[in-house]
Amino acid sequence: MHQLLKKQILAGEFQEGDLLPSENELSAAHNITRATVRQALEELVKEKYIYKHKGRGSVVSSQRKTLGLLSFRGFSEVAEAAHLTVKTVVLQKPVLVSWEDDFFYPLSKAEKAAGCIFLERLRCADQDPVMLEYTYIPNIGLPDFLQHSLVHDSLFETLHVQYDIEIMNVEQDIRAIAAVAETARQLKLSEGSPVLHIYRRYGTSRKGFYLYSSLFCNTTQYALSNSFDS
Amino acid sequence: MHQLLKKQILAGEFQEGDLLPSENELSAAHNITRATVRQALEELVKEKYIYKHKGRGSVVSSQRKTLGLLSFRGFSEVAEAAHLTVKTVVLQKPVLVSWEDDFFYPLSKAEKAAGCIFLERLRCADQDPVMLEYTYIPNIGLPDFLQHSLVHDSLFETLHVQYDIEIMNVEQDIRAIAAVAETARQLKLSEGSPVLHIYRRYGTSRKGFYLYSSLFCNTTQYALSNSFDS
């Protein structure tokens, strides 16, 4: 029930900066305990949809879960907030391959045995290539993945819509390296230019199911932005 | 009360991987409602001290809030988990200066007027310099800060112990750049080597009070690690 309320609140079109109905009003309106309302609102806070102010009320966040350009969220999702023209070029459609011998993350036996769906994409902002991403997905529980094409060129959206898989968290290792010839070419940089290199592991709503990415970013124009708590 | 329980649970020395007493046991033991116990445990989950497993119990996290080397937490705090010898060299003790004209973050009027406490530190892992950090702190509500020296060379610990200020969150912009001569010298790299450059703003438990950092990382040896949710 508190999941429902959560979605209704934001689907119910509140403007940025609006004050939400108070917890008492919400509980009365939905015939629900205040504890339940609080639980729903707490979720919204955690996901940065709203802020709470003691004695004042709850305010709809001005930037709903914007995490900044090139953050861990899908590229298009994030970059739009900054009003950029964004394009994703699929350089290599998903194909089934075997895992590299020295894969950058330890894999479970099940993952190794299943083989690896590989794809390669280039992300551009305002026509300029800014991010080259190699993605590796264990071929587990994804029937017909190779037959479909990506929904809106978005991997996350495809997983969500077709397989009901949601991205829950990310671990990443970030380094600054000198671009090798091939990377430099793709990002339209000169060889040896400094680029960000990131290894990522995405945790999903399916227990034990992870996605892996290796990505290269040209940060001369746009920085990688994070924000996190605690 | 739930803050108290929170601390007692971990101060009460549970081993990594231990099962905590169940929520019912905890509530009985502390003469407290299960709702209150749950609130305390929820905090612990948020801070990655424990994991919960439905039907099984709550487990003490194997790596208590380890966020990886060079993560947003204080350097020493994080690096110790990786069993490295860690040293902080204070290159410039805290001094009061005026803000740079083109500061990397927009400042409030109050911040500008108060002036800026500046310090400069070099972090080393196993003798090798890995991170050069310039810190800028608005000189607001920090009496005698310049007179004391840092507690354990840790800025965060100093703020916590002396002024009861806790770090709550971080926003950061990350870029890969070529090291200029001075940076390269400090990090013992050759000029032009790729280094990570990060602008950070730390939010604190004091509303409206932020810390600012600009830092340069040599990532040839150690990567910057993150992990975050949602």
Add this chain to the structure above:
DNA sequence: GAGTGGTCTAGACCACCTG
């Protein structure tokens, strides 16, 4: 089947903010 965490109801008092 017994125990666990997940969710919910129906109240209560408090500190805080704003008019």
Add this chain to the structure above:
DNA sequence: AGGTGGTCTAGACCACTCG
């Protein structure tokens, strides 16, 4: 002073895990 969110009590039923 009145309303807000923060915290707490005292129950209840459920889905899940495990022996």
